Amino acid sequence: MDITTVDQELSVARDNGPLRTLVIPPCPELLTRLQAAMRHDDPDWDEVHAIAAADVAMSASLVRAANSPMYARRTTVHSVEQAMSLLGLRQVAALLTGFLSARALPVNHPALEDFWLNSSRRAVAMGYIARQLYDLPADLAHTFGLFCDVGLPLLLQSLPGYAGTLAEAGARRDRSFTATEQAAHRTDHAIVGALVARTWRLHPHLMVAIRLHHDVHAVEDSGIDPTVRSLVATCVVADHLTSTHAGFAPTIEWTTRKQGCLNHLHVQEDEITLWQDALETPFEALR
Structure with a gap:
């Protein structure tokens, strides 16, 4: 999936269905x-x-x-x-x-408590990982970490019943987060986040990566730009690091996508442990 394909998909989503009335704040x-x-x-x-x-x-x-x-x-x-x-x-x-x-994009809902704190931690983790990898711009990775879930608060503000969907999507283990959103609302936060990136004229790689960050096949799809794939893989690792820091058990997304992401980034699992230790203090500093 390339920039043009994603752009066309977003235009269709914006003009049809539940996103016609979605309000995206101006940049x-x-x-x-x-x-x-x-x-x-x-x-x-x-x-x-x-x-x-x-x-x-x-x-x-x-x-x-x-x-x-x-x-x-x-x-x-x-x-x-x-x-x-x-x-x-x-x-x-x-x-x-x-x-x-x-x-x-203020977030004032108990269902997304600490949204920007968690996004900031993901961004710090992604920037740190990018600096270890050398071939992924750290500023691009940091910005992606901030924006990849930005569709969540917009959907929460716009779609009736989305708070319940959010809770269900986080709890289910038989299908992906976005599949649960699609089943309930015919759209998902990856599409909305990509719309924000397009509306705000963020780097096109960010738009595509946000759209694909829950796609289980994206990292291993050679038809997708390598930078986009690296952003998605780094995001999966960063989410695991932030989740572990918060004391949560490994998510289904981590267990199912871990190996593909590590293979793409040419990273060994023991490096993840080292990164976790290195990020503990920076994570706490954001509190």
């Missing part, structure tokens, strides 16, 4: 500016700095991230300039994207 203006700045081979430092400094809370979150245990810095970062120098423009852009997205 925040600062995020639109950030995307424009980062599209250049040599992103504009001054423009990214202006965006980061445009909101006091966002500036504070960036400085706080730079001082987190993830970067093990001996001296304290006190300013946006110092944070940008430490993190680099692409990591800064990924962090700002997370902040702006959480503000634009």
Whole structure:
């Protein structure tokens, strides 16, 4: 499944059935500016700095991230300039994207308690894994971690009865999460998340990967772009790491997809244990 195929599928889904009335919030203006700045081979430092400094809370979150245990810095970062120098423009852009997205898509429902905390942990895990792999851009992986489940809160706000479907989908072991959604509503959060990525003009690889992240065959399908497959495989691993951190037993998705994902990423299972240990402190720092 390529970009064109996914785009056509999303257009059909948007024009028919339950998604005709779905309201997708517009992309925040600062995020639109950030995307424009980062599209250049040599992103504009001054423009990214202006965006980061445009909101006091966002500036504070960036400085706080730079001082987190993830970067093990001996001296304290006190300013946006110092944070940008430490993190680099692409990591800064990924962090700002997370902040702006959480503000634009607030989640106020007990069925998705700690949604953005869990998404942030997945994003941190995916960025970390990408840095170990070398052939997957860490900022792309981080952004995917933030957005892959963004369709959940939108469906919760838009479709009657979706809270019950959400609980059922998480509990069932005889079929996939998205199959349960489709059975109840003729759509699923992977499609809606991909629509958000398209509407917000995120990288096309993100749109496709979000659409396919619950597809059990995607990682092993050689007809799919390798970067998309790596994003999906890394997401499965990252979800396992965050779930284990939270004290949950391995999910059916992990047990059924683990080997295919590890094979695609050329990773051994003992490396997963090392990554779990390395991510414990960064996970806790997000609390």
